[in-house]
Amino acid sequence: MRTALLFLLLAPLSAAGQLLPLMPWPAHVETTEGRLAFSAPLEARVEGPTSARLDAAMARWNARLADKAGPVAWAGGRGSTPLLIAFGSVGDLRDPAVDASYGLVIDPSGITVQAPTDIGVLHALATVYQCLQNDAQGWGFPALRITDRPRFTWRGLLIDPCRHFMPRDMVLRQLDGMELVKMNVLHLHLTEDQGFRIESKLFPELHEKGGNGQYFTQADIRVILREADLRGIRVVPEFDLPGHTTSWFLSHPELASAPGPYLPETRYGVMDPAFDPTNEATYALLDPFLGEMAALFPDPYMHIGGDENNGKHWDADPAIQAFMQKHGLPDNHALQAYFNQRLYAILKKHGKRMIGWDEIGDVPAGSVHALPADITIQSWRGKEGLVKAARAGTDAILSNGWYIDLCQSTAYHYLNDPLPADSPLRAEERGHVLGGEATMWAELVDARNVDTRIWPRTAAIAERLWSPATVNDVPDMYRRLDAVSALLEAVGMQHKSAQRQLLRNIAQSDDIVPLQKLVDVLQPVQGYKRHQLAVHTTHTPLTGLADAAVPDPPAARHLAGLIDALVQERTTANLLVLRLALEQATPDAADLPCCSEVATVRLSLVRAALEAADALLRPHAMTPGACARHQQTLDQAQGPFQGCQFADLGAFQRLFAAACGTGP
Helix, strand or coil, rough: CCCCCCCCCCCCCCHHHHHCCCCCCCCCCEEEEEEEEEECCCEEEEECCCHHHHHHHHHHHHHHHHHCCCCHHHHCCCEEEEEEEEEEECCCCCCCCCCCCCEEEEEEEEEEEEEEEEEHHHHHHHHHHHHCECCCCCCEEEEEEEHHHCCCCCCEEECCCCCCCCCCCHHHHHHHCCCCCCCEEEEEEEECEEECCECCCHHHHHHHHHHCCCCCCCCHHHHHHHHHHHHCCCCEEEEEEEEHHHHHHHHCHHECCCCCCCCCCCEEECCCCECCCCCCHHHHHHHHHHHHHHHHHCCEEEECCCCCCCCHHHCCHHHHHHHHHHHCCCHHHHHHHHHHHHHHHHHHHHEEEEECCCECCCCCCCCCCCCCCCCEEEEECHHHHHHHHHHHEEEEEEECCCCCHHHHCCCHHHCCCCCCCCCCHHHHHHHHHEEEEEEEECCCCCCCHHHHCCHHHHHHHHHHHHCCCCCCCCHHHHHHHHHHHHHHHHHCCCCCCHHHHHHHHCCCCCHHHHHHHHHHHEEECCCCCCHCCCCCCCCCCCCCCCHHHCCHHHHHHHHHHHCCCEEEEEEEEHHHHHHHHHHHCCCHHHHHHHHHHHHHHHHHHHHHHHHHHHHHCCCCCCHHHHHHHHCCCCCCCCCCCCEEEEHHHHCCCHHHHHHHCCCC
16 A cells, blocks of 8 residues: 655754764754664565565565674564555656655664655665664664655766676675665676677677677676666666777677777777778667667666777778768767767667767767767766766766776765865756766776775765765764775675785785785775886786775774874873884784885884874974984885885874974
8 A cells, every 4th residue: 555655854963863874874864762672574564565676675684684683683582673664656767867765763663664666665774774783782773763865866886897807796796785875876888998798699799709708698687687676776788889899890890990900909098999980881780789788778878988089090091081071070079979979869769868978078069960968978087078068958977086996085086076066057057967976997906806996985975976965074974984894795795805815815825914914004006007007908917915905994094093193182192092003003024025025114114103103292393313214214105015005104294294393
């Protein structure tokens, strides 16, 4: 039966509520008196239509709650925990704006969830799981009231199975992490220079020759689609065109803009091969192929890529140049726009909306070569593309600032807002900003360590896309992120276990304690610097120190916090806490033959830091000679070391500046 939905207007978050480890943070939270003791399972009474999605979710979350609380939750014959669920309809994921809001009330008598759709109920259950806590009274839930809805409708994660193949189980695993943090779009980048990763029954030569034996069968895709739908997650496929297409030409060189021959691509970067947009045979293949994919993927969107086509092969082909002159196409931007217009018509024919990287919007609005306004732009080169699209009445999503393969800090990603307070967009234009995606490009990851790059940082991106813009306190984000990281591991993410496996391989031993201490304060170099340090290909082993180190490691963040606390409040207590932490976190270089250089530098840095810390409690700054020595130590610690850098080096710099009288 259907029930009317009551959403309470809640007071601002109370001080007690701020201690809840929720991520994303709800739109409104109010803690109330009391708690609800937990006894497994949740016994649900549902008022609403039949929903296979909800049935599967109840089984999934009940199992997770029982695992989290352990056998004690079943002890004593206390019975179950009552849960009332009331929702209006089964959400249609083909509608990207499907209502995902929910209301949640927990009091000593039970749990009540109200939502317009079962999608909202799924989000409420994820919140319930995050609320379960263990205290002096045992496992239970705090009494609270929540009303919640997403700020943006597009909260995505891109997975790249092309540079390094990501098998079906890896993709399925990510769906559980996405569900926990309320992400709702899985973007699969399925074709690339390095691989063609999806089975085509119409053109099997594409995956047979371009996939190196590693591709998703259509049966694999149907499993991914089913499991994604059960978690309220859409799946958007991408076929990158006209560039990034070497893998197509292993079987169809006649469609390329240069004669070839074409071999499997193992290098990374912007390659020259591109489809010949003047050849009608190009569209004779793309039309039925994209139609086949349109029938396989139910989402209304299909991504055509469109990025980084350098046009070199177009420039070098006399027939292409003659075509451009005949049809009044002044440059390669116009030629690619012509190609995109042909693709637009094909997608329209097959019932799909076009989305592409921001290059597809490079043609000025109003030009005969411009695409219609009902496309969607994915802005990766900067926010300018997003602003330009929204001003032209075109929908856009943001990925610039969320390239998680670049190993930048969680705080950097967290403060990257598609619609910041100073956005130049007018109110009516802001509605065209749908949200954004974290992008996990796979040049420097494989299926073994990819989770260490996705999680837990992507949870902070999920919060930016879900929570109100005013939820932006970085220290509180980190407090909650550490708790959510453990929950992500509990639902199957491998960001912690994958690192331990790599460390055992590096150490060639089960005793990884010394190496773990070192890696805990290291992070991979950021941005594109690792590519600048060494040439990588698809055959480069990803089993080194930089592959085991994680971006923004919590242990280094903790040490940096202790250093900053001493700089700000120079007390004996703070000094003793810092000294103990540094001594416990610093391995002996003799225990690390694999990494003796970086371990020795770390030891020198810590010794200098302890001397500087002692000096902070003395009435006079350190001597110029000591400061010069410490500067040399800092210079040496800049690295990089085997593709890594010290994640807490900035805090050491602040400590030395304070001790030498050159800082605050």
